[in-house]
Amino acid sequence: MLSYDVLIVGAGGAGLMAALEASKAKDVKVGVLTKVYPTRSHTGAAQGGINAALANFDPSDSPEVHTFDTVKGSDYLGDQDAIEFMCYEAPKRIYELEHLGVPFSRLPDGRIAQRPFGGAGFPRTCYAADKTGHVILHTLYEQCLKNDVEFLNEWFVTELIIDNNEAKGVIAIDIRNGEVHAIKAKAIIFATGGYARVYWVRNTNAIGSTGDGMAICYRAGIPLKDMEFVQFHPTGLRSTGILVTEGARGEGGYLINNKGERFMARYAPQKMELGPRDLVARSIETEILEGRGWGEGMMAYVHLDLRHLGAKKIKERLPQIRQLCIDFEGVDPIEEPIPVRPTAHYSMGGIDVRDYKTSMTGVNGVFAVGECACVSVHGANRLGGNSLLDLVVFGKPAGAAAVEYARSKSADNFNLKAEEDRARREIEALLKKESKENINNIRMEMAQTMWDKVGIFREEKPMLEAIEKIKELKERYKLLAPGDSGKIFNTALINYIELGYLLDLAEAIAVTAVLRKESRGAHARRDYPSRDDENFLKHSLAYYTPEGPKVEYSEVKITKYQPQERTY
Amino acid sequence: MEKFKLKVFRYDPTKDDKPYYQTYELPVEKGMTVLAALFKAKEEQDSSISFRYNCRAAICGSCAVRINGHATLACKVQVKHMLEKYNTDTLVIEPTGNIKPLKDLVYDMDWVIDKLKKIQPWFIPKEEPPADGKEYRQDPYDHHKIDFASDCILCNSCMSDCNALKANKDFLGPMVISKAYRFIADSRDGAKRERLETVLKDFNLEWCVRCMECTTRCPKEVQPYENIIRTRIIAAEEGFKSPGEIHAEIFEQDIYNRGLLNEMLLPMRQEGLLGAAKRAPFGIRMFFKGKVNIADFFGGHKVKRHDEVKKIMDKAKEVKKNIKIKLISDVHTPYEDKRKSKQGG
Numbered sequence: 060m061l062s063y064d065v066l067i068v069g070a071g072g073a074g075l076m077a078a079l080e081a082s083k084a085k086d087v088k089v090g091v092l093t094k095v096y097p098t099r100s101h102t103g104a105a106q107g108g109i110n111a112a113l114a115n116f117d118p119s120d121s122p123e124v125h126t127f128d129t130v131k132g133s134d135y136l137g138d139q140d141a142i143e144f145m146c147y148e149a150p151k152r153i154y155e156l157e158h159l160g161v162p163f164s165r166l167p168d169g170r171i172a173q174r175p176f177g178g179a180g181f182p183r184t185c186y187a188a189d190k191t192g193h194v195i196l197h198t199l200y201e202q203c204l205k206n207d208v209e210f211l212n213e214w215f216v217t218e219l220i221i222d223n224n225e226a227k228g229v230i231a232i233d234i235r236n237g238e239v240h241a242i243k244a245k246a247i248i249f250a251t252g253g254y255a256r257v258y259w260v261r262n263t264n265a266i267g268s269t270g271d272g273m274a275i276c277y278r279a280g281i282p283l284k285d286m287e288f289v290q291f292h293p294t295g296l297r298s299t300g301i302l303v304t305e306g307a308r309g310e311g312g313y314l315i316n317n318k319g320e321r322f323m324a325r326y327a328p329q330k331m332e333l334g335p336r337d338l339v340a341r342s343i344e345t346e347i348l349e350g351r352g353w354g355e356g357m358m359a360y361v362h363l364d365l366r367h368l369g370a371k372k373i374k375e376r377l378p379q380i381r382q383l384c385i386d387f388e389g390v391d392p393i394e395e396p397i398p399v400r401p402t403a404h405y406s407m408g409g410i411d412v413r414d415y416k417t418s419m420t421g422v423n424g425v426f427a428v429g430e431c432a433c434v435s436v437h438g439a440n441r442l443g444g445n446s447l448l449d450l451v452v453f454g455k456p457a458g459a460a461a462v463e464y465a466r467s468k469s470a471d472n473f474n475l476k477a478e479e480d481r482a483r484r485e486i487e488a489l490l491k492k493e494s495k496e497n498i499n500n501i502r503m504e505m506a507q508t509m510w511d512k513v514g515i516f517r518e519e520k521p522m523l524e525a526i527e528k529i530k531e532l533k534e535r536y537k538l539l540a541p542g543d544s545g546k547i548f549n550t551a552l553i554n555y556i557e558l559g560y561l562l563d564l565a566e567a568i569a570v571t572a573v574l575r576k577e578s579r580g581a582h583a584r585r586d587y588p589s590r591d592d593e594n595f596l597k598h599s600l601a602y603y604t605p606e607g608p609k610v611e612y613s614e615v616k617i618t619k620y621q622p623q624e625r626t627y
Numbered sequence: 628m629e630k631f632k633l634k635v636f637r638y639d640p641t642k643d644d645k646p647y648y649q650t651y652e653l654p655v656e657k658g659m660t661v662l663a664a665l666f667k668a669k670e671e672q673d674s675s676i677s678f679r680y681n682c683r684a685a686i687c688g689s690c691a692v693r694i695n696g697h698a699t700l701a702c703k704v705q706v707k708h709m710l711e712k713y714n715t716d717t718l719v720i721e722p723t724g725n726i727k728p729l730k731d732l733v734y735d736m737d738w739v740i741d742k743l744k745k746i747q748p749w750f751i752p753k754e755e756p757p758a759d760g761k762e763y764r765q766d767p768y769d770h771h772k773i774d775f776a777s778d779c780i781l782c783n784s785c786m787s788d789c790n791a792l793k794a795n796k797d798f799l800g801p802m803v804i805s806k807a808y809r810f811i812a813d814s815r816d817g818a819k820r821e822r823l824e825t826v827l828k829d830f831n832l833e834w835c836v837r838c839m840e841c842t843t844r845c846p847k848e849v850q851p852y853e854n855i856i857r858t859r860i861i862a863a864e865e866g867f868k869s870p871g872e873i874h875a876e877i878f879e880q881d882i883y884n885r886g887l888l889n890e891m892l893l894p895m896r897q898e899g900l901l902g903a904a905k906r907a908p909f910g911i912r913m914f915f916k917g918k919v920n921i922a923d924f925f926g927g928h929k930v931k932r933h934d935e936v937k938k939i940m941d942k943a944k945e946v947k948k949n950i951k952i953k954l955i956s957d958v959h960t961p962y963e964d965k966r967k968s969k970q971g972g
């Protein structure tokens with residue numbers, strides 16, 4: 060049986076940062092397990108940058124201001140001790156990344172360049188052109204290769220095994236040959252990324268951002284925190300949800316409905332298309348809801364029209380956005396308007412981390428970092444550039460803490476073999492099972508339900524309907540089977556299991572969203588339009604039960620900054 | 628609705644003796660990428676098709692396949708555009724070339740990573756970080772030298788269609804040499820010479836036949852071919868003699884001294900006794916076919932009027948002193964920032 064002292068599940072920015080730190084300890088055996096090759100992880104898609112108050116661009120910036128911006132951005136739901144830790148660690152981690160070789164863009168004097176980003180008081184975002192996540196991910200992977208970190212590439216975790224509130228190991232499938240294994244581990248770090256795929260095509264994340272680690276921990280009894288908070292971006296391409304950045308509107312693009320109107324005049328007569336993100340997102344959705352869009356259901360859209368800018372300006376000022384539209388949507392914005400709609404972008408909620416200094420959860424030896432974790436530093440709304448930061452700031456101490464924890468544990472004789480045999484039988488049964496449902500139908504119905512009822516607009520009645528619908532879909536899921544009995548690279552099996560995770564997470568999102576009777580950050584309720592600190596300045600915790608999530612609440616850490624009204 | 632045929636390479640080594648093709652008929656939808664078409668075929672017609680994917684946004688490098696013979700990211704091209712480009716109703720989807728397929732469109736990535744490891748694809752700092760713990764300084768111009776090269780997403784499109792790799796599986800290949808260039812050209816890196824030695828070994832730079840297929844295929848404008856040339860230039864600047872250069876020098880010496888080439892001794896002078904021994908069987912075959920002059924082994928003969936050849940060459944050398952060699956313009960001015968609009972996120 061495979062056995063590790065520290066096992067890291069996930070090899071995006073968070074997992075690799077933890078792996079790099081853990082692998083410095085030569086007396087412990089470290090393994091990294093990932094369902095895609097490390098450099099294929101979603102972290103590579105992050106473009107804009109990573110925040111740290113280096114004060115390279117503006118000397119008056121400081122970690123203190125960064126802390127306040129983040130607390131305010133979180134709509135006071137972030138834990139202030141953890142946020143302060145993150146913002147004060149930030150410059151050290153950026154320098155560390157640079158020392159590992161990350162090719163950051165530079166200022167004329169050779170220091171790391173910084174630029175302004177939404178919600179920040181100063182130009183604080185360090186970047187490498189438009190591929191910051193890509194270069195960080197590749198650099199961390201390269202350093203792991205250098206340190207001879209052991210990778211189990213294209214392995215898929217299906218279960219976490221806990222006994223007596225202590226980590227024992229995981230069950231995983233080797234995708235290359237279909238073998239089911241139990242892997243023994245003293246300490247397990249989950250770094251499996253976000254859950255925006257509950258909205259399926261209406262999201263910016265990779266296809267594999269199916270929230271696996273969250274669902275696995277949830278089913279094993281670890282609560283999920285603040286799941287109701289999902290960040291939306293106003294403009295994604297119609298077919299794929301791929302992000303169309305602010306640049307297109309910034310250069311003067313018009314948002315047009317099927318009546319040919321520049322509808323932003325109704326919602327933001329002064330700023331028009333340049334209004335704040337959430338307002339633009341809500342305006343587009345309103346147009347579509349009231350029948351002034353094109354297309355139907357999940358595929359409905361409005362137009363982002365650039366044609367009046369002319370071929371020359373589009374080619375000169377927006378070459379990448381143009382290429383993006385041609386490649387992914389088959390539309391050349393010089394000739395045709397771009398079909399767009401809002402799109403889910405980031406998951407604030409995640410596995411409940413109890414101690415931000417170690418990233419340990421309530422279960423001994425189980426840690427969580429990155430987008431799958433909820434510390435919480437992002438609270439009700441993440442600031443752009445703070446999530447890459449979250450990966451590296453918390454990934455590193457988690458790696459070290461997992462090593463310490465593993466050292467403190469001696470070998471035990473827990474019977475993991477029995478779990479392995481059971482899991483193998485279950486998977487074999489699945490492969491033989493005949494399917495009476497179609498995976499795409501269930502997935503699209505889930506996505507549509509979540510989008511229409513637990514998306515940008517939220518209200519009690521539709522959300523209760525959504526919960527019922529998800530329950531129905533979970534019943535229909537039982538009739539579904541992978542439909543492929545092959546052993547090697549059976550990705551139908553993987554997609555099947557992922558959908559099961561998404562359904563559990565969708566339910567947790569919907570249930571916590573109904574119960575939060577206020578509007579805060581990204582959670583905008585029509586029936587409760589304002590923030591209610593009296594009753595809801597608290598984290599939600601969803602516990603798994605076979606009948607659906609049981610919700611409790613925990614305290615928000617407030618140190619220096621008393622909640623104030625949030626205006627920008 | 629208009630339909631098209633998606634003809635997919637199928638191979639499951641646990642079931643099939645040899646690969647075969649399976650065709651799926653699908654509607655031509657606006658906005659449908661080839662990756663989306665593969666998913667549609669998988670989810671509606673045949674769940675056993677295997678292919679890799681993740682970002683569906685041309686950044687993770689998972690989904691490279693050959694479409695009608697040419698490597699491309701399946702997520703980055705529209706079905707409609709491909710049908711128009713090849714003027715056909717059929718898209719033939721095959722795994723990347725030059726790399727062993729494991730199942731259907733999934734290829735052996737470990738083989739590529741092992742190759743990559745040979746060039747130590749990791750940053751090795753030239754010096755300790757500054758005493759204040761802050762960043763290494765890097766001039767923006769120096770940064771631009773590595774900026775485009777660090778765009779590589781390890782997608783293997785270039786490896787798939789490389790003609791040299793087709794002929795010699797031990798060739799490092801465009802992606803790997805381009806990755807080496809990314810570190811060689813990094814002003815902060817301290818292992819330049821070591822890295823150059825690695826890529827100069829086994830004729831890696833000479834194996835490239837300069838077909839430029841790699842640069843044409845690259846979805847990220849990494850310019851792998853140009854990076855090979857840049858690596859050669861840096862090697863020359865560093866005083867390394869590449870095998871190509873040594874080869875040219877021997878040519879020059881022979882012509883100067885004898886007026887013709889001593890093919891017998893060329894391998895030995897170029898690769899040393901041991902290296903030449905590897906070529907002995909080839910030489911022996913040549914001998915029996917009457918293609919070798921044994922006298923060459925002992926210095927060989929000269930051409931008639933050898934002194935005139937010498938005169939021409941002396942004259943040429945003199946003229947050469949006054950000529951400044953100019954590099955091809957696109958190789959010499961690659962370092963401007965090609966990104967005009969910055970992205971948010």
Ligand SMILES: Cc1cc2nc3c(=O)[nH]c(=O)nc-3n(C[C@H](O)[C@H](O)[C@H](O)COP(=O)(O)OP(=O)(O)OC[C@H]3O[C@@H](n4cnc5c(N)ncnc54)[C@H](O)[C@@H]3O)c2cc1C
Pocket residue numbers: 068069070071072073074092093094095096097100101102103104105106107108109110191192214215216217250251252253263264265267268271272302404405428429430431443444445446447448450971972
């Ligand atoms: C388009 C876009 C742009 C963005 N831009 C920015 C930005 O500019 N700045 C910023 O700060 N943030 C940005 N973000 C957010 C940021 O990229 C993510 O929050 C972050 O990359 C998440 O990293 P991670 O390490 O937590 O997870 P990921 O990078 O998603 O990695 C997850 C890992 O877990 C593995 N895994 C998952 N499930 C399993 C399983 N069941 N078994 C085995 N392995 C598994 C995967 O293989 C993968 O290796 C952006 C996000 C998007 C979508």
Ligand code: SF4
Pocket residue numbers: 785788789790791792800801834835836837838839840841842851852855
């Ligand atoms: S230019 Fe050289 S490296 Fe590139 S494909 Fe051709 S032979 Fe291969």
Ligand code: SF4
Pocket residue numbers: 778779780781782783784785786801802805841844845846847848849850851
């Ligand atoms: S150089 Fe280009 S084609 Fe080759 S692997 Fe890198 S990104 Fe792909």
Ligand code: FES
Pocket residue numbers: 679680681682683684685686687688689690691700701702703
């Ligand atoms: S799916 Fe990531 S590059 Fe195509």
